[in-house]
Amino acid sequence: MKILIHRHAGQLIDILSIGGDSIPVGSLNCISAFWYLAKEYPEELILWCEERIYKDLNLEEINKIFHHDLIMASYAVYSEYLPRAVGYIDHMPYVNVNRNVSYGTWFMSTDVGGIKGNTLLKFKHFFSKESDFGFLLNSIAKIGLENGLFCYSVPSLIVNREIPLVKKINADNSDLFRFVYSHYTTIWTTILFFCFISKEKNIPIKSYISAFFNSKKFKKEIDLRDLPIKSTQLSQLSNNIDVILPTIGRTEQVKQVLNDLRNQSLTPYQVILIEQKPGEDHTSDLQGLVKEKWPFQLVHIFTQRTGVCYARNLGLEKVISDWVFLCDDDNRIASSVLSDALSEIRRLGVNMINTAYRQPDENIIFKKIKQWGTFGAGNSIVKSEFLENVRFSNTFEHGYGEDKDFGMQLRNRGCDIIYDPFLEITHLKAPMGGFRIKKVFKWEAESPQPKPSPTVMALILKYYTLEQRYGYKLSMFLKFYRKQTIKNPIAYFKIMNKSWDKSLYWGKYLLDQS
Template identity: 50%
Template sequence: MILLIHKNGKSVVRVLKNEQELKVKSSDCVAALWELTEKFSDEIIGWCEEEFYENVALENWNKIFHHNLVMASYAVKTTFLPESIGYVDQLPFINVNRDVKYPTWQMSNDVGGINGAVLLRFKELFENISNLNSLLNSVAKIGQQNGLLCYSDPGLVRINKEQELRSTATISQLFSFVYQNYNSIWTTILLWCLFKYEHKFPLWAYVQSFSKEKYFQKKIDLPEVHLESESRNFSDSIDVLIPTMGRPQYLLQVLEDLSRQSLLPKMAIIVEQNPEVDAISELPELHTRKWPFQIIHHFIPQTGACNARNIALAEVTSDWIFFADDDIRLQPDLLEKVISEATKYRFSAININCKQPGEETVFHKIKQWGSFGAGTSIVKSSFAKKCRFSEVYEHGFGEDADYGMQLRKEGCDIIYHPYLEIQHLKAPMGGFRQKPVMDWEKEDLLPKPSPTVMAFAINYYTLEQIRGYKTSLFIKFYRKQTIKNPYAYIKNMRLRWKKSHTWAVKLLKKEE
């Protein structure tokens, strides 16, 4: 383990290898970092601000960097980008919960580390970056899209975090980072948001950014995963949770696929919904057939996947939960493969690659996922049972995303795995499926976005993310509607946005 101790991310104070001091040619942080990366490619290359050195929790580092595709840092006092990065990025990696290990590409030069061989793969692309914080964030931003697992991890250091972080990026560095790492339109959206909401108009920083090298969507070929250690607590118990409604033949096919698994589930928890008066179950086979796992069957008159999943969550006793849809097909070794991969890499939640017949895989690398599939994921029960599907989203949009955010706030990262696949048949809706008419849908002027989507934004976005989302929504929706007068359109959308916010607040208050 190599630790580069620096002053303000600029000058090298000293370099230690297992507490023995090393000499480096350059006193510049970035140059020294590349030098160490080339000399010690098989080591973890760490960095630390001088004032935090005595509090670095080196005893935790082997556990944190348990394989070579982990990059982690912790912002004790400083971060690179300001809150205004939220104007251009509404993914979960922006609003970081600093109390837990949290997935994010936002790195700090306060303290952190990465495998030397992995960092070396970025040298050709980033060797012209002279600022340490800019380099670390660029590596993580591009790396995350190419299979690098990036975290804010409080376990790196034994120190109380500052409540307010100080951003070190200049306005020019902010614009350059956005231009280099996002679609170019976001640079203009950033300028507009700064002007509208902060009364700033950094035109020169905006113009200069377009002269920078573009990193957006660059492909980096990272090394194969090298596991320093594997978890010894292999757990193979899994419960399957399936809400269903009016599709008995599809549901029975899922159960038959489960009965052929090389790793059998312990329980299949079925929540069947039918709101019709005097209705009876369409699934007598759950009780008349013999299954190689326990069947728990709830037959309820209330519709809604959020309520159904919460009922099933209360029944879970196994170490893992498979959140499954009622119209999927599984290969016989799927559950065994998923649990094996999760155990090997210490993943706590895996979003399985779910494809419709004939559909091609889009992402081909294991990566941190910005979403969550409530019908395609396997999650460690110790995290899943701490969370509930919010009925704010019942019959609306956003319950998957909300549950995923709850998991992340508990310290559970969600990983997309392209080589673990299920087939989604997209069966026709069955049963009594007339969607309830929401109160806001009865009004002449419909809210935009949906109040459930707005509720999600209120719960999980920073103020800047909400404003950035509003700006991009107004731009994207313009070409999809009939009002072509820009002034009339903006006036109309402001009213619809306000209505959405009002309804979202009402929904959230009901849940309190």
């Protein structure tokens, strides 16, 4: 381990080995020393640390934090690099960081952090001329996260300190526009400019124009396959796994799923089957299946109340195993999926995993293991300890967004969401798919209709920063302009504002009712 101690992300103060010995590097600046250490010590962890934070560096936790070679982590103690204005054009969960837990994000701070030397060298080709340490760290994480680098904000990097209130932003408008142009599709640079004009009452014309003279890094490929992941974390948990399987009106599909689970090389401990059938006089259609002999405990719950959130929550109340598989009733599951998934979770040192989840005629689009910006409620395996007090919110019942909300609850408890394309479950999308029970919402009589859907608005209100909300609104307005008949932009924005306000009203209503 080598520790690069700097002052204000520019001046190199010292480089220390783990024993405290200083390493002479001449008159190098902070970034030059960073690359030098990666080249000279590729098998070691390279830490960076602001000089006034060094005494609080939590060396005892370092091995636990960096438990495999493809981890980059930092923590903002006094300063962050990018301003919250980046939320105008980035609406992913990585932007609104929960600093109280280990949280998956590409937001990096120059205050304290680390990355393995040979991992850092993978990025030198793109950034060897970069002179801004904060820009460099955030760029590495931004590209790296899409290519399989695991990036985190980790409060345990420091000791004996309450979660501080970050007061300093290092990047100015020029840095922000340069970053957005480099790492996003070009249109977002213009949207950011309009957000500054309309929301910030600022016209950063120089920053906007100069951004276009920088090189693009968007969707750059970094091959990290020769840096194999093998976590040093040792799991004390068993392989016991419970399956939560909600269903409504799909007897044949449920039988197929149960048979797939019967044939697993790792047999589930429990399969919790929640059957929904509305109507006071209705009885179960699955008694024949329930009476069959299964190699697992089949817990059958029958309810006349509908709603997948309600059904899954009934299942969560019955969980007793160390792991939970959230499963849909029209899945096809190869015999090794559960066993392979738990092996992958241990290899990666993570707490959950989302499998690939394609329909029979679809191709897999994302082909790298990586941190995931969403969550799949029909193809996830999660460590049970993170599900305590986590439930599917009835705010989103019969609507959209319950899976994203569930994923955000996990993130805010320190459970990162990981996607693994090498684990695959097929989603048949059976003909009776979707919500199957049509609910008439109170806002369906509104004119104009709320836009976005009030359940989507509830998700925005619950998890987006103010900048993300405004950016989402503006980008949605621009997106739908080409798809409607009102070509007068003033009239169009007037009607869209009415639709937005109605969505805002009903979104708040849903949250108040939950």
